[in-house]
Amino acid sequence: MADEQLDEVFVKLKDMLHSLKYGSITIIVQDGKIIQLEKQEKVRIK
Template sequence: MNKENQLEEIFERLQEMLNSMKYGSITLIVQDGKIIQMERNEKLRIK
C-alpha cells in the first residue's frame, strides 16, 4: 500500500469517527512521523 492510499484510508476512518459522535475527542498517536493509532473518546450528555 503506498503512502497516498494509506493517507486516504486514515482520512476516511477519521471522517467516519467524526460523523458517528456528538461530543468527545479523537486522539492520533504518531510514531516516527506516521499515524499508528486513532483513539475515540465519546462523551454522553445527560440532560
C-alpha cells in the same frame, strides 16, 4: 506513509467525526507516521 494508507486514515477519521456528538479524537504518531486513532465519546444526560 503511502497515499493509499493516508486516504484510509482520512476515511476512518471522517467516519469517526460523523459518529461523534461529544468527545474527542486523538491521532497517535510514531516515527512520523499515524499509527492509531482513538475516539473518546461523552454521553450527556439532561
